Amino acid sequence: MFNKKSKLPKELTTITTLSKTLALIVFIVFPFIAFYYGFNYSNKLNNNSISYQNTNLITYDDKFISFKYSSNLYKWSFGRGISLDFIQLNSVPEDKLDLNDRVHISIDIQTLDYTEANNIEEKKNLLLETERKVPQLKYTVTNTQVDGIDALVYENSRDDYEKTVWLVKNNVKYIFTITIFASTSESTNQLKDQYIGNFEEIVNSVSLKDVDPIEVDQLGNHPD
Numbered sequence: 001m002f003n004k005k006s007k008l009p010k011e012l013t014t015i016t017t018l019s020k021t022l023a024l025i026v027f028i029v030f031p032f033i034a035f036y037y038g039f040n041y042s043n044k045l046n047n048n049s050i051s052y053q054n055t056n057l058i059t060y061d062d063k064f065i066s067f068k069y070s071s072n073l074y075k076w077s078f079g080r081g082i083s084l085d086f087i088q089l090n091s092v093p094e095d096k097l098d099l100n101d102r103v104h105i106s107i108d109i110q111t112l113d114y115t116e117a118n119n120i121e122e123k124k125n126l127l128l129e130t131e132r133k134v135p136q137l138k139y140t141v142t143n144t145q146v147d148g149i150d151a152l153v154y155e156n157s158r159d160d161y162e163k164t165v166w167l168v169k170n171n172v173k174y175i176f177t178i179t180i181f182a183s184t185s186e187s188t189n190q191l192k193d194q195y196i197g198n199f200e201e202i203v204n205s206v207s208l209k210d211v212d213p214i215e216v217d218q219l220g221n222h223p224d
Contacts, residue, residue, distance in 0.1 A: 068205040085109040100183040103195045108175040147208045
């Protein structure tokens with residue numbers, strides 16, 4: 001073995017105070033620079049992914065509820081069933097129901113006896129029972145608040161994607177649901193990215209009125 005003498009100039013192979021300082025600066029500064037550009041790039045990607053429009057908002061207000069929804073949604077005329085107020089918003093006009101890919105957002109206001117489950121725990125148990133009966137159906141369940149009231153959030157993608165926010169105030173049920181009807185999973189994901197923000201915008205803007213359950217019950221089977 002023998003040491004081969006370096007042919008590089010001495011000034012390039014000698015460790016000096018200056019070289020130590022430069023190495024330290026590079027070691028400390030470069031990670032911050034990388035973090036800065038990475039953070040900005042991430043924000044740019046996130047901003048580009050928001051495709052729904054919320055600049056023009058329409059206020060829906062009646063004696064039961066008020067909320068804001070984007071002008072890119074169509075409000076259809078709607079009927080009322082027994083013990084039920086029903087509001088319907090859609091991604092397509094009423095004469096485009098033949099489209100395979102569309103989004104439907106509904107707001108139900110019901111008395112307790114109109115459908116099963118009268119509180120959040122009962123609703124959770126009902127979802128578990130449904131999963132036992134239909135093994136291929138799995139719900140993702142979380143909690144939130146709507147206008148200061150505790151609410152249950154559950155979603156599934158067994159066939160069409162569906163997400164529901166469910167709550168009870170003063171013995172009246174409020175049920176907000178977005179359903180995506182799509183021909184392919186790719187279309188489902190595209191519509192979800194485009195309209196889930198609209199749905200969350202509606203839920204976050206909700207103001208629940210002090211409703212007498214008798215008033216809801218008296219709606220009966222008559223058109224709006």
